[in-house]
Amino acid sequence: MSSSQQKIPTNWEEREALRVKGQFWTPDWVADAMISYPVTGGFTDIFDPAIGAGAFFLAAKRIAHQTGVQLRLSGTESDPDMLIEAKKWGLTDGDLSEVQIRDFVLDTPAISLSTAVANPPYIRHHRLSAEAKGQLKALCRKITGFTIDGRAGLHVYFLLTALSMLRDDGRLAFIMPADTVEGVFAKKLWDWITRHYCLDAVVSFAPEATPFPGVDTNALIFFIRKSQPKDTFYWTRCLVPHPRELKDWVWLGFKTGSSTTLDVQSRVLEEALATGLSRPTNNALNSSHTLFTYATIMRGVATGSNDFFFLTQQQVRDLDIPSIFLQSSLGRTRDVPGDTITHQTIADAEKAGRPTFLLSLDGRSLETFPLSIQSYLAKGVGLGLPLLALIKQRKPWYKMEKRRAPSFLFAYLGRRNARFIRNEAGIIPLTSFLCVYPRHNDVEYIEALWRVLSHPETVRNLARVGKSYGSGAIKVEPRALEMLPLPETVLQETGLDRHNQLELAF
Numbered sequence: 001m002s003s004s005q006q007k008i009p010t011n012w013e014e015r016e017a018l019r020v021k022g023q024f025w026t027p028d029w030v031a032d033a034m035i036s037y038p039v040t041g042g043f044t045d046i047f048d049p050a051i052g053a054g055a056f057f058l059a060a061k062r063i064a065h066q067t068g069v070q071l072r073l074s075g076t077e078s079d080p081d082m083l084i085e086a087k088k089w090g091l092t093d094g095d096l097s098e099v100q101i102r103d104f105v106l107d108t109p110a111i112s113l114s115t116a117v118a119n120p121p122y123i124r125h126h127r128l129s130a131e132a133k134g135q136l137k138a139l140c141r142k143i144t145g146f147t148i149d150g151r152a153g154l155h156v157y158f159l160l161t162a163l164s165m166l167r168d169d170g171r172l173a174f175i176m177p178a179d180t181v182e183g184v185f186a187k188k189l190w191d192w193i194t195r196h197y198c199l200d201a202v203v204s205f206a207p208e209a210t211p212f213p214g215v216d217t218n219a220l221i222f223f224i225r226k227s228q229p230k231d232t233f234y235w236t237r238c239l240v241p242h243p244r245e246l247k248d249w250v251w252l253g254f255k256t257g258s259s260t261t262l263d264v265q266s267r268v269l270e271e272a273l274a275t276g277l278s279r280p281t282n283n284a285l286n287s288s289h290t291l292f293t294y295a296t297i298m299r300g301v302a303t304g305s306n307d308f309f310f311l312t313q314q315q316v317r318d319l320d321i322p323s324i325f326l327q328s329s330l331g332r333t334r335d336v337p338g339d340t341i342t343h344q345t346i347a348d349a350e351k352a353g354r355p356t357f358l359l360s361l362d363g364r365s366l367e368t369f370p371l372s373i374q375s376y377l378a379k380g381v382g383l384g385l386p387l388l389a390l391i392k393q394r395k396p397w398y399k400m401e402k403r404r405a406p407s408f409l410f411a412y413l414g415r416r417n418a419r420f421i422r423n424e425a426g427i428i429p430l431t432s433f434l435c436v437y438p439r440h441n442d443v444e445y446i447e448a449l450w451r452v453l454s455h456p457e458t459v460r461n462l463a464r465v466g467k468s469y470g471s472g473a474i475k476v477e478p479r480a481l482e483m484l485p486l487p488e489t490v491l492q493e494t495g496l497d498r499h500n501q502l503e504l505a506f
């Protein structure tokens, strides 16, 4: 059986089981390229700290067969069942004789490594116990001298541990989720790595070339050597799945140019660290023309319980809620099929039985509300709503956040591309959207800003500020969206740059 044939279950529970253990297998075309890195450096000992079903061992055997170089395989794995799985995938007892069943991070073998090749378990921080988190924190301090934000997942500690075990000139190839370079902890982590190790190359994947189809993860491969850091490195993007050139590119020391399947760039480390290692070169990085110059951003309303506060037309009628306590609202990006919200968009959502009314109460005392609202709120108390995490912080608990209707919305995550939306119906969005408030309210300004926001070049720039997921989805937080570079040519074309940028309209 080939390791590229892992079927990702569509069933939620089975997927969860895989996620808890971080068990996703590396496809052959990626494993072959990664194994080539230590082999081209003349190393013959291959160590995989998380062998799983043995994708890298199998790749090593293929490369050994092709090159005639004898490779010795060793590694660790926490799940003993994986050895049985690995044999099903074609490995022998002899291949697996140097695999230890142990926790690589919390019970690290006392050895040094000439190579480390891994697809470490992508186990996010909220799946780690408080005790494990404490141990990981201590481990990071021991290796680097500092701690990193607690939102780093287990894979980050795999990387740190393996780096700390490398011998001089040793080589490491890790495939990791993009949060490794995009998370809040990333700057500190990569400043440290690139000051102590030599980053040779980074590989990214276009959505259609993802090594893990069906998994919501944007993967990156890092090729790192324990030697003098350099100011430049190679960065490439795989444009199609299974490019033969990927292995050849590694084999030739990353030096070949771009082709129809690989977009290769030689990059300055400083620029790449500032831009983010998951993103292509950003020449507009120091542009003073960011969205913040022309608009401010806020997230949509967080109700704390959409089931209770976000109502359908039928519920509004049944509960007899007066319209002065309601605001027209949308909560799902799917309810906005196009790029403009009109009254028809709301009517269509209502027809589909979707909630479109936000129960927007102020902080007055309970008895001063009409009886229909009093009894609905009593029902909320019965359901325990005032004790819910977010609602608990509000005083009184039913007082809803206030927003002005924004001129534009931004749908910041979803299978469909992140996009700006025109809010012609004046709705108040919930948290699936961000609110974009132009700095001026005159029609001409708003029209020009819309032309800038909907321009393909502006939309392309979202990848420069957002966090990337598999299948091309991008998540952009409010502060990051304010940093969105607006292309100078587009600003000139639309005339937006001529407006007085500092005057606030509100």
Ligand SMILES: C[S@@+](CC[C@H](N)C(=O)[O-])C[C@H]1O[C@@H](n2cnc3c(N)ncnc32)[C@H](O)[C@@H]1O
Residues within 6 Å of the ligand: 021, 022, 023, 024, 025, 026, 048, 049, 050, 051, 052, 053, 054, 055, 056, 076, 077, 078, 079, 082, 102, 103, 104, 105, 106, 118, 119, 120, 121, 122
């Ligand atoms: C993403 S899979 C990769 C497996 C394989 N190397 C591949 O690329 O296909 C990660 C593996 O790490 C194992 N694992 C999880 N936590 C571990 C730990 N603390 N120490 C060692 N292995 C661990 C999981 O059981 C899983 O088999």
